[in-house]
Amino acid sequence: MSSSEQSAQGPSSSSESPTxxxxxxxxxxxxxxxxxxxxxxxxxxxxxxxxxxxDIAADRQRLIYSGRVMKDDETLAFxxxxxxxxxxxxKGAASNTARGGxxxxxxxxxxxxxxxxxxxxxxxGTGNNPLAGLTGARYAGHVQLPNADMFGPDGGMGPPPDAExxxxxxxxxxxxxxxxxxxxxxxxxxxxxxxxxxxxxxxxEVRQMMQSDLFRQLMSNPxxxxxxxxxxxxxxxxxxxxxxxASFPEPGRTxxxxxxxxxxxxxSTGPTPNPTAAGSPPPLNPFLPGAAGGNPFAALFGxxxxxxxxxxxxxxxxxxxxxxxxxxxxxxxxxDPNTINSILGAMGGMGGGQPSGxxxxxxxxAPNQPLPPNHPLAGNNPLAILLGANGHLGAAGxxxxxxxxxxxxxxxNRPPEERYEEQLRQLNDMGFYDFDRNVAALxxxxxSVQGAINELLGG
Amino acid sequence: MVAxxxxxxxxxxxxxxxxxxLGADGCSYGLQDGDDVMMSNxxxxxxxxxxxxxxxxxxxxxxxxGDSYPDEPPVVHFxxxxxxxxxxxxxxxxxxxKLGRVSQWNRDNTxxxxxxxxxxxxxxxxxxxxxxxxxxxTF
Numbered sequence: 001m002s003s004s005e006q007s008a009q010g011p012s013s014s015s016e017s018p019t020x021x022x023x024x025x026x027x028x029x030x031x032x033x034x035x036x037x038x039x040x041x042x043x044x045x046x047x048x049x050x051x052x053x054x055d056i057a058a059d060r061q062r063l064i065y066s067g068r069v070m071k072d073d074e075t076l077a078f079x080x081x082x083x084x085x086x087x088x089x090x091k092g093a094a095s096n097t098a099r100g101g102x103x104x105x106x107x108x109x110x111x112x113x114x115x116x117x118x119x120x121x122x123x124x125g126t127g128n129n130p131l132a133g134l135t136g137a138r139y140a141g142h143v144q145l146p147n148a149d150m151f152g153p154d155g156g157m158g159p160p161p162d163a164e165x166x167x168x169x170x171x172x173x174x175x176x177x178x179x180x181x182x183x184x185x186x187x188x189x190x191x192x193x194x195x196x197x198x199x200x201x202x203x204x205e206v207r208q209m210m211q212s213d214l215f216r217q218l219m220s221n222p223x224x225x226x227x228x229x230x231x232x233x234x235x236x237x238x239x240x241x242x243x244x245x246a247s248f249p250e251p252g253r254t255x256x257x258x259x260x261x262x263x264x265x266x267x268s269t270g271p272t273p274n275p276t277a278a279g280s281p282p283p284l285n286p287f288l289p290g291a292a293g294g295n296p297f298a299a300l301f302g303x304x305x306x307x308x309x310x311x312x313x314x315x316x317x318x319x320x321x322x323x324x325x326x327x328x329x330x331x332x333x334x335x336d337p338n339t340i341n342s343i344l345g346a347m348g349g350m351g352g353g354q355p356s357g358x359x360x361x362x363x364x365x366a367p368n369q370p371l372p373p374n375h376p377l378a379g380n381n382p383l384a385i386l387l388g389a390n391g392h393l394g395a396a397g398x399x400x401x402x403x404x405x406x407x408x409x410x411x412x413n414r415p416p417e418e419r420y421e422e423q424l425r426q427l428n429d430m431g432f433y434d435f436d437r438n439v440a441a442l443x444x445x446x447x448s449v450q451g452a453i454n455e456l457l458g459g
Numbered sequence: 460m461v462a463x464x465x466x467x468x469x470x471x472x473x474x475x476x477x478x479x480x481l482g483a484d485g486c487s488y489g490l491q492d493g494d495d496v497m498m499s500n501x502x503x504x505x506x507x508x509x510x511x512x513x514x515x516x517x518x519x520x521x522x523x524x525g526d527s528y529p530d531e532p533p534v535v536h537f538x539x540x541x542x543x544x545x546x547x548x549x550x551x552x553x554x555x556x557k558l559g560r561v562s563q564w565n566r567d568n569t570x571x572x573x574x575x576x577x578x579x580x581x582x583x584x585x586x587x588x589x590x591x592x593x594x595x596x597t598f
Contacts, residue, residue: 026480028506062517066478066489067502069517080493086480088487090506090517417584424584435510435587 021076024086025050025063039077043070056091064088416443423449432456469529470498473569486574488522499524501533501570505578511587513541516594520553520577522570532564535573540596542589543581551598553577 022036033053037046047058054061063070065079065087081087416439417424426449427438437456445451475481477488488503501522507513519538525531537543537551545557556562558576580586 024480028484064487064504064506064517067487067504067520068489069504069519082478085478088480088506092515417588421584428582433510433582435584 021081021083023081023083025054025089026086027054027056027089028091037076039075039081041076042072043074043076044072046070046076047072050089054089056089060092062090062092064090420447423447423452427452427456466524466526466528467498470524473571474498476571482571483575483578485578486571488570488574491521503570503574505574505581508578508582508587511582512589512591513581513587516591519597520574522573524570529566529568532561532568533570533573535577536598538597539594540592540598541581542591543586545580549598 020036020038022034025033025035027033031054033050035046035049035053037049043063044058047061047063050056050061051058065081065085068079070079070087417435420439420442423442424435424438427442430453432438432453438452441452441455442449444455473488474490480487482488485506485508486503488501490498491500491502501524503520503522505518505520507516507518516539518541521536521538522533523535524533532555535553535555537546537553540551542548545554546552547554553573555564555573558573558580561568561573561576
């Protein structure tokens with residue numbers, strides 16, 4: 001019985017025993033083992049032998065010969081294995097795969113028992129994970145999963161990112177593409193809408209706005225954020241405190257969803273029914289999400305920026321009243337003031353509802369309840385933070401988008417495998433088989449195959 | 460008989476390639492019954508391509524090479540259940556016309572090329588994430 005790792009292919013007649021056959025076993029990692037065994041040897045024994053040669057435990061080996069999965073209790077002769085032939089060895093991952101392979105191995109082999117395969121790499125494949133689409137490598141690295149320091153002394157809230165941090169984060173192309181991706185992902189949008197009754201009540205035009213290119217551009221443009229921060233500074237508020245902190249509920253406070261309150265707060269002073277403004281304001285949280293959205297909004301529309309600028313002297317409540325009071329008269333034709341108000345509030349509400357990213361229930365239910373790492377909500381994180389810290393920015397963006405054109409240009413909602421189908425095929429043809437890396441590279445290169453190759457080779 | 464010589468030569472050639480494992484990665488094929496002199500019925504396996512819902516699965520197929528093979532394409536069925544465009548969801552039959560490079564059948568195509576094309580088809584961006592039936596189920 002000679003066994004050596006070599007690439008010898010041809011039939012090397014074994015001189016040890018006239019009855020033994022010498023064959024190759026080709027492993028999936030390109031290693032090749034030449035084995036000589038008697039035809040009466042069982043497949044199980046062959047696996048034991050291969051386990052010595054290959055580091056792959058016998059119960060994880062799957063052997064394929066002539067289009068059939070070899071069963072442990074059969075002999076080599078059963079499969080008519082002959083000298084010079086080759087068996088393919090595949091490293092199995094999970095016990096059910098072993099059974100699947102065996103029991104489906106064709107009429108001549110019939111059903112088979114599951115081998116006692118113990119999966120040691122549970123992570124193999126995302127095939128049966130229904131959440132794979134959200135937890136996959138597409139969002140890898142951009143999604144903050146809960147970790148130890150998210151539950152610090154402040155209950156995991158942490159300080160809201162300030163304008164500069166945000167702008168920096170946003171200038172990261174990776175982050176931008178993630179944002180883009182999130183906003184253009186219909187599932188995420190569905191989720192946002194579903195989690196925020198306010199938004200879903202508003203009908204399709206809000207969705208259209210949020211998905212419009214312009215809106216996304218605004219949301220992911222560092223310049224815009226900087227200028228917004230300056231603007232809100234001139235309005236007498238720190239940027240971070242404007243939308244971010246304002247819409248942050250105090251730790252432990254759970255009820256921040258606008259919809260969860262009846263629209264009857266003392267702050268709904270506008271002439272129009274303003275469910276959002278009414279919804280959020282808790283007595284302890286002076287900066288109303290709705291108001292945070294309202295101010296720059298008023299400024300944007302150029303109604304009375306100086307007055308808005310004077311607002312530091314005013315109490316938040318007054319600001320709110322003033323803003324909402326002004327809004328209806330200044331809204332350009334084409335958008336119902338109610339809608340606008342609701343958007344503003346909803347933005348703030350989203351910020352308030354998702355203050356701590358993965359630890360916060362976006363519906364405002366239980367901010368301190370950690371989500372499992374693969375929870376789909378985790379995919380929302382960048383968006384939540386963005387909206388949280390930029391409630392007013394987002395709202396302004398939405399308004400501008402709406403101003404520009406109520407009917408937003410069609411958005412490329414297609415998944416990357418579809419959008420980059422041709423490019424991916426080209427990359428595949430060139431030997432780049434890693435789908436996720438290819439997509440990431442294509443994203444970074446804006447869909448250019450050449451750029452993606454540079455990316456792939458460089459990275 | 461004259462027509463059959465090339466057929467059998469050809470099939471012998473493919474048989475040898477399959478048995479010796481000279482073929483492409485991830486695919487294997489061989490005669491269902493080694494004593495079948497007509498070499499009509501074949502078994503094949505496709506190892507599910509990585510980074511797809513097929514990963515770590517072994518798909519079994521049967522291939523029937525009719526008398527006019529390779530002038531006519533063989534008939535290919537999946538034995539393992541699979542959810543894949545071009546595969547009949549009722550009986551597992553593969554519609555070769557849906558398989559890019561072997562859709563235009565010619566004599567140079569082989570069973571291996573079909574298997575490779577199938578594997579690529581499974582790994583293609585459109586199909587790689589398609590939800591698959593539980594493993595071990597058969598048509």
